[in-house]
Amino acid sequence: MDERIREHAAVLVEWSGSIKAGNDVVIAVGEGAHELGVAVAEKLGAVGAHPVTTYVSDEIERAYLRAHDCDFDETPAHELALYEETDSVLLLVGSRNTATFADVPQEVRHAWPTEAVREAWLATDWVKTVHPTRAHAQQAGMTYEAYQDFVYDAVLRDWGAFADEMAELKTLLDAGSEVRIVKGMDDTDITMSIEGRKAVIADGSGNLPSGEVYTVPSDTTGEVYFDVPMTVQGRRVQGVRLRFEDGEVVDHAAETGETALGELLETDAGARRLGELGVGMNRGIDRFTDNILFDEKMDGTVHLAVGSAYNECLPDGEKGNQSAIHTDLITDMTREETRLEVDGEVIQCNGTFRWEEGFDG
Amino acid sequence: MDERIREHAAVLVEWSGSIKAGNDVVIAVGEGAHELGVAVAEKLGAVGAHPVTTYVSDEIERAYLRAHDCDFDETPAHELALYEETDSVLLLVGSRNTATFADVPQEVRHAWPTEAVREAWLATDWVKTVHPTRAHAQQAGMTYEAYQDFVYDAVLRDWGAFADEMAELKTLLDAGSEVRIVKGMDDTDITMSIEGRKAVIADGSGNLPSGEVYTVPSDTTGEVYFDVPMTVQGRRVQGVRLRFEDGEVVDHAAETGETALGELLETDAGARRLGELGVGMNRGIDRFTDNILFDEKMDGTVHLAVGSAYNECLPDGEKGNQSAIHTDLITDMTREETRLEVDGEVIQCNGTFRWEEGFDG
CATH class of the missing domain: 3.40.1830.10 (Thermophilic metalloprotease (M29))
Known part of the structure; x- marks a missing residue:
């Protein structure tokens, strides 16, 4: 063996x-x-x-x-x-x-x-x-x-040491009220509230591999492009563009699989709202493999899930978005002119976190 | 498929x-x-x-x-x-x-x-x-x-029709008091009481394949030779000879695996007594394959198990022989000079039941 x-x-x-x-x-x-x-x-x-x-x-x-x-x-x-x-x-x-x-x-x-x-x-x-x-x-x-x-x-991986690193991002997200994702290359500019939400460190005790920090956003506004190809309910979907107003998808397009995307968003009332904002941090994952368990954890990616929300990120007693689906869409943050901001402060630039060598935010 | x-x-x-x-x-x-x-x-x-x-x-x-x-x-x-x-x-x-x-x-x-x-x-x-x-x-x-x-x-197989045929043997065994097995070729001559015992038809609702009628004997006396090779607790055993007195094995020998046989009979107090007499009747099984699930069901064989007894064959409330083992030993009844008798009446001769064509008892 x-x-x-x-x-x-x-x-x-x-x-x-x-x-x-x-x-x-x-x-x-x-x-x-x-x-x-x-x-x-x-x-x-x-x-x-x-x-x-x-x-x-x-x-x-x-x-x-x-x-x-x-x-x-x-x-x-x-x-x-x-x-x-x-x-x-x-x-x-x-x-x-x-x-x-x-x-x-x-x-x-x-x-x-x-x-x-x-x-x-x-x-x-x-x-x-x-x-x-x-x-x-x-x-x-x-x-x-x-x-x-x-x-x-x-x-x-050394999951204990990795969890310590993820804690840095959690601290920033827990303290922050607004997340903005900007990608100059593909016209992504999207803003969402994380006020009062609690970020969770995925340290390998649920999914393995793990290596992401996630929370539940609200009041999402703007446009986002997901360049990572994926399989949605058995169908290939690629090049997804979503436009949000007041937390809801109001316009959508896809280069491949637009029908599948449309059907996904029509699943139920909650399918047009976000249930998750996740930041991948696993440096052991160096490529996309069309398997969400790995893709969403990749260092230098951010994913947004349409559908059901994780209640563990919400204040006690509050119920998050409900839906039969929870589908992650991934955007590559290592492209040029790409920034992840919390309350206007750049915490990741072109895929490099501000505590990493080579950060140029 | x-x-x-x-x-x-x-x-x-x-x-x-x-x-x-x-x-x-x-x-x-x-x-x-x-x-x-x-x-x-x-x-x-x-x-x-x-x-x-x-x-x-x-x-x-x-x-x-x-x-x-x-x-x-x-x-x-x-x-x-x-x-x-x-x-x-x-x-x-x-x-x-x-x-x-x-x-x-x-x-x-x-x-x-x-x-x-x-x-x-x-x-x-x-x-x-x-x-x-x-x-x-x-x-x-x-x-x-x-x-x-x-x-x-x-x-x-047509298990319904097969069950009807097995019912003939059950009727004989239920009515009988004594079973005798004689094989002139290998000096088998063994007698056991089945007085008050109930025979059970194995018609495929437990083991599949099935195709045997079995009961629980007592007061076994005489000598029996098991010519069918088998694997006992992972070890090859062949050519077993047992001598019974008052229901208990008093002498044993094996051409192959005598140590394994000896250890088996020493398992506990019940390991030297019989827990089953079974008559194989499945004509779909035409050879021994070193797999007890098949071997013991083969038409033209009889097996005796040392060890635990099936309580379903006993009068209500009576408890049969108890043991941690239940190991079936098989003898080939298709040899010449071989007879299965119930109360002195030959019901199978050289492997042919008395209701089958070619019976010469």
């Missing part, structure tokens, strides 16, 4: 999951994630935790959903009981074919598992990671070998 | 599991059983049942057990809750290497999952089947193609 798989498992179990003796853990193993499953099981054995191993098979789920009438009015008692009694879920994504759900409508995928199961799952200490497979390498347009290096560079 | 995989899934879901809309089902998918898992999920979708898919990975379990100190004093609440709320478990065995547990001691394998989880599992409507893999083919000494044919011949 590649020693990096064991290191990945150690980060997952010890850092991300903080799993202790006696913890009840679900290892959710993707079709192509077997080896990481073995390494995680070994770690859980050493720690003295108790695993139940589930099989996250896209092909099995697709076969089930296509055969079912998709009237899921009952919540399965056994699935609910499993997650209600689980301390931690370690989801090991590992596709063998990232297009397996190409013929399953999005609304069917949203219907299963049921809402109650989803909530029970989210109430656990869950961690989601990716085991490098040939299918993910293919989606990234990379060789299998290069993709393995890419994943482990992103995942095997 | 080989159409026989879908037929196998149909037998499992409709006949073996009798699964109905709304049932909470666990699909337990072996490492090599993915395709059968897909076919089963399709059937469950059509029926309207609710699956949770678990991953039965020998390599994951081995890694966990080898790393753990194996002091399993707690029962995992999440695993217990899962099975307590489950209606049916469909276990799809499918090894990629049947020797994966070669370096895990037997007592460790018995310790996990815990007794409470095992009992909750057994309290469901469980079905155990085998998806043909290259590893199982190798264990059988067969090509993959031939092994697939072998498995589907055993599994894809």
Whole structure:
């Protein structure tokens, strides 16, 4: 076994999951994630935790959903009981074919598992990671070998030291009231309020890789161009331009996938409002791979998500934007004439933070 | 997909599991059983049942057990809750290497999952089947193609008609008081009481393939030779001879694996007594494949198990032999000078039942 798989498992179990003796853990193993499953099981054995191993098979789920009438009015008692009694879920994504759900409508995928199961799952200490497979390498347009290096560079970091660095940005955002993003190259100039909001450091305890600081904006105004290509609900979308007024998308365009973008924004009332402003800071990620778990964490990027907001960023009791979607759109901040400002102060210029060498703001 | 995989899934879901809309089902998918898992999920979708898919990975379990100190004093609440709320478990065995547990001691394998989880599992409507893999083919000494044919011949039967035929033997055994097995070729002559015992038809609703009628004998006396080779707790055992007095093994020998046999019989007090007399009747099974799920069902064989007894064969309230083991030993009844008798009446001669053409008893 590649020693990096064991290191990945150690980060997952010890850092991300903080799993202790006696913890009840679900290892959710993707079709192509077997080896990481073995390494995680070994770690859980050493720690003295108790695993139940589930099989996250896209092909099995697709076969089930296509055969079912998709009237899921009952919540399965056994699935609910499993997650209600689980301390931690370690989801090991590992596709063998990232297009397996190409013929399953999005609304069917949203219907299963049921809402109650989803909530029970989210109430656990869950961690989601990716085991490098040939299918993910293919989606990234990379060789299998290069993709393995890419994943482990992103995942095997000194997360403690990294969290300290992310804390600098959190401090700025927590104290600030307004964020402005300017990109001279593509006419981006967008302003949003973060008054009273709390920034969160994503330090690898939820998603792995992680490495972003995010908050929830409001009252967004202006225009923004997202130059990073992505796959939205199975369809390619590229070169998205959004214009906001009073926090809402009032105009949109895309060079590729304009129909998909339009449908996304029509999902529900909340789909035209932002649920997240995130700043990627993971220097281990050096390219876009058409996988949001990695792309949005890349150092030198900012992402804005249309759809549901994270309540953890809001003052106690306040409820954020609600929507069935939460879709991240990414803009490259390393271009020339690019600035990220908080209350008029430049904190990142052309992709370099002000505490980094070479900052020229 | 080989159409026989879908037929196998149909037998499992409709006949073996009798699964109905709304049932909470666990699909337990072996490492090599993915395709059968897909076919089963399709059937469950059509029926309207609710699956949770678990991953039965020998390599994951081995890694966990080898790393753990194996002091399993707690029962995992999440695993217990899962099975307590489950209606049916469909276990799809499918090894990629049947020797994966070669370096895990037997007592460790018995310790996990815990007794409470095992009992909750057994309290469901469980079905155990085998998806043909290259590893199982190798264990059988067969090509993959031939092994697939072998498995589907055993599994894809008219189980309703077969159950009717098995009922003939059940009637004889239920009415009888004494069974005698004689094999002139190898000096087998053994007698056991079945007075007051109830024979059970294994018609594919537990194990699949099935096709045996079994009961629980007592007061076994005489000598029996088991000519069918087998693997006992990972070790090859062949040519076993047992001598019984007053229901207990008083002498034993084996041409191969005598140490393994001796250790088996020393497991506990119940390991020297019989827990089962079974008569194989599945004509789809035409050879021994070193897999007890198939070997013991083969038409023209009888098996005796040392160890724990099935209480379902006993009068209400009576408890049968107890032991940590239940190990089936098989004798070939198709040899010359071989007779199965009930109360002195020959019901099978040289492997042919008295209701079959060619019977010469």
